[in-house]
Amino acid sequence: MTTVHVRDLVKEYATRRGLRRSTLRAVDRVSFDLEPGRTVALVGESGSGKSTIAKLLMRLERPTSGSIDVVKEDGGAAQAREHRRHVQMVFQDPFASLNPFHSIEHHIARPLRIHRRTSGREETRERVLELLERVRLTPAADVVGRRPHELSGGQRQRVAIARALAPGAQVLVADEPVSMLDVSIRLGVLNLLARLQREDRLAVLYITHDLATARHFSDEILVLYRGRIVERGPADEVILNPQHEYTQLLAEAAPDPERSQSGRTVRFEGRPAIDNSRCFNHTTGEWETAGTAEAVGA
Amino acid sequence: MSTPSTEGGGAATGRAPSLTVADLRVVYEAERPVEAVRDVGFTLYRGEILGLAGESGCGKTTLAYAINRLHRPPARIAGGSITFHDRDGGDVDVLALDDEELRAFRWAKLSMVFQGAMNALNPVMTVRAQLRDTLLAHRPRMSRAEVRRRSEEVLERVGVDPGRIGAYPHELSGGMRQRVMIAMAMLLEPQIMIMDEPTTALDVVVQREILREIVRLRDELDFAVVFITHDLALLLEISDRIAVMLEGEIVELEDARTIYREPRHPYTRKLLTSFPSLSGDRGAFIRTGIEEGVEA
Numbered sequence: 001m002t003t004v005h006v007r008d009l010v011k012e013y014a015t016r017r018g019l020r021r022s023t024l025r026a027v028d029r030v031s032f033d034l035e036p037g038r039t040v041a042l043v044g045e046s047g048s049g050k051s052t053i054a055k056l057l058m059r060l061e062r063p064t065s066g067s068i069d070v071v072k073e074d075g076g077a078a079q080a081r082e083h084r085r086h087v088q089m090v091f092q093d094p095f096a097s098l099n100p101f102h103s104i105e106h107h108i109a110r111p112l113r114i115h116r117r118t119s120g121r122e123e124t125r126e127r128v129l130e131l132l133e134r135v136r137l138t139p140a141a142d143v144v145g146r147r148p149h150e151l152s153g154g155q156r157q158r159v160a161i162a163r164a165l166a167p168g169a170q171v172l173v174a175d176e177p178v179s180m181l182d183v184s185i186r187l188g189v190l191n192l193l194a195r196l197q198r199e200d201r202l203a204v205l206y207i208t209h210d211l212a213t214a215r216h217f218s219d220e221i222l223v224l225y226r227g228r229i230v231e232r233g234p235a236d237e238v239i240l241n242p243q244h245e246y247t248q249l250l251a252e253a254a255p256d257p258e259r260s261q262s263g264r265t266v267r268f269e270g271r272p273a274i275d276n277s278r279c280f281n282h283t284t285g286e287w288e289t290a291g292t293a294e295a296v297g298a
Numbered sequence: 299m300s301t302p303s304t305e306g307g308g309a310a311t312g313r314a315p316s317l318t319v320a321d322l323r324v325v326y327e328a329e330r331p332v333e334a335v336r337d338v339g340f341t342l343y344r345g346e347i348l349g350l351a352g353e354s355g356c357g358k359t360t361l362a363y364a365i366n367r368l369h370r371p372p373a374r375i376a377g378g379s380i381t382f383h384d385r386d387g388g389d390v391d392v393l394a395l396d397d398e399e400l401r402a403f404r405w406a407k408l409s410m411v412f413q414g415a416m417n418a419l420n421p422v423m424t425v426r427a428q429l430r431d432t433l434l435a436h437r438p439r440m441s442r443a444e445v446r447r448r449s450e451e452v453l454e455r456v457g458v459d460p461g462r463i464g465a466y467p468h469e470l471s472g473g474m475r476q477r478v479m480i481a482m483a484m485l486l487e488p489q490i491m492i493m494d495e496p497t498t499a500l501d502v503v504v505q506r507e508i509l510r511e512i513v514r515l516r517d518e519l520d521f522a523v524v525f526i527t528h529d530l531a532l533l534l535e536i537s538d539r540i541a542v543m544l545e546g547e548i549v550e551l552e553d554a555r556t557i558y559r560e561p562r563h564p565y566t567r568k569l570l571t572s573f574p575s576l577s578g579d580r581g582a583f584i585r586t587g588i589e590e591g592v593e594a
Contacts, residue, residue, distance in 0.1 A: 253506035257534040
């Protein structure tokens with residue numbers, strides 16, 4: 001099984017304002033591991049660097065410094081091609097990530113052919129049907145010929161998941177996989193991901209801004225704020241006993257009927273200056289330095 | 299299916315009604331006509347936040363458009379009545395208004411924050427010009443100074459720095475655009491505001507700020523709000539009463555506490571278990587072991 005080690009990952013973008021140039025550090029010394037059978041949730045608001053980390057993992061961007069090592073089961077490092085095959089992504093918007101021009105079959109057959117998982121039309125077809133069955137798009141023979149617009153949002157996201165599995169994914173990066181879906185079908189898709197993870201021992205990085213699903217869907221939570229991890233630890237610990245003020249702010253901002261219906265009021269005071277130079281690690285129970293020592297100016 | 303009581307919940311007792319919708323039916327005249335809203339009835343009281351929950355395609359937005367008479371063919375109001383109870387006295391039959399009366403009624407009495415409000419602003423006009431347009435359309439005699447004063451005042455109310463009034467929409471963040479849209483809806487001090495998914499697509503912290511703003515404004519200005527979203531967790535927190543809509547019908551209408559504690563309709567129960575709780579136990583959320591159901 002494949003493991004991913006991320007160490008001191010930094011990504012800077014050059015920005016220009018008129019003639020002034022400066023660099024924006026979108027990701028600042030982030031480290032974590034993705035292991036088979038485990039889910040790590042990356043939580044934070046828009047602009048916190050979540051998606052940049054996803055892009056770096058997918059090799060869609062090159063890190064400014066730091067390393068991403070994909071280690072195969074035999075202990076050897078995966079080469080670029082293997083990296084691309086083993087690490088697959090499910091995107092946020094199933095309405096945009098599937099090509100309206102092509103059939104469902106095409107979407108899943110293509111990665112199978114590109115990564116040479118199957119040979120010949122017969123075998124490819126068989127594998128496509130098998131993958132559709134696995135994501136519970138049944139009857140598969142009926143679904144293959146359809147185009148994306150004939151499917152609901154939840155069904156499309158299932159196609160996107162089948163497509164990610166097709167090349168033989170070992171590591172799944174799911175970037176807000178259910179935020180565009182109706183609340184009532186979100187759980188179905190998340191539970192599907194959980195089942196596939198159990199069956200294939202997938203390592204999953206679940207990127208979200210929804211603390212509630214992060215808590216229930218993952219083993220470990222990393223809270224990202226302005227490019228830095230400010231709190232990390234076992235899921236229940238981070239959510240039920242948040243230490244960093246940013247995590248506390250997120251927890252208070254999230255709707256929670258249990259809290260509101262029991263009459264407890266939300267002590268939400270908006271966003272004061274939040275320090276992102278330190279990180280609470282629930283595993284060690286200690287504060288650590290986050291990012292490059294000095295705080296990034298607010 | 300039994301007809302739910304339209305006066306469910308005690309939260310609104312003692313308040314004067316602001317809007318009464320009775321037996322409203324909206325039909326999309328396609329080859330096979332679709333009844334998108336079926337015999338919907340409810341009363342909205344002054345100063346109340348009424349939540350309208352349901353999944354995509356249940357008719358929430360169609361209902362909101364029909365109340366405003368913003369629906370376009372092939373949608374058609376096939377029956378029922380919409381009555382607006384003006385604070386200044388007198389009832390208005392919304393369905394009977396002619397074009398000119400309707401123009402005066404919309405926005406001044408009842409305004410709407412549209413779904414995807416972030417993108418509902420005109421990209422080539424400044425915020426100032428858009429606010430001015432709205433004011434002058436309804437109050438042509440307003441002086442320049444008054445227009446300016448009122449525009450700055452509403453921006454301040456929703457927490458946007460009036461200094462940004464000269465900005466174009468793309469120069470504002472998503473949360474700020476959303477606030478500008480809410481400011482726009484409040485501009486003429488309407489008695490009712492309909493908000494269609496006003497905070498979807500915003501992240502939780504910004505969403506929380508905007509919700510607080512809505513509740514505060516409601517408390518200060520005493521208007522009534524119809525808040526539409528598929529996010530029941532959110533509605534439970536801000537609404538006085540909640541109407542649950544399924545396939546064009548309101549299947550349950552009760553105060554928020556009752557909906558949460560004693561849901562009667564199976565669909566309401568299903569909605570309630572469909573989001574995992576932040577601090578409570580797991581509910582229907584099963585990550586290990588048990589097989590997930592297949593969605594319809």
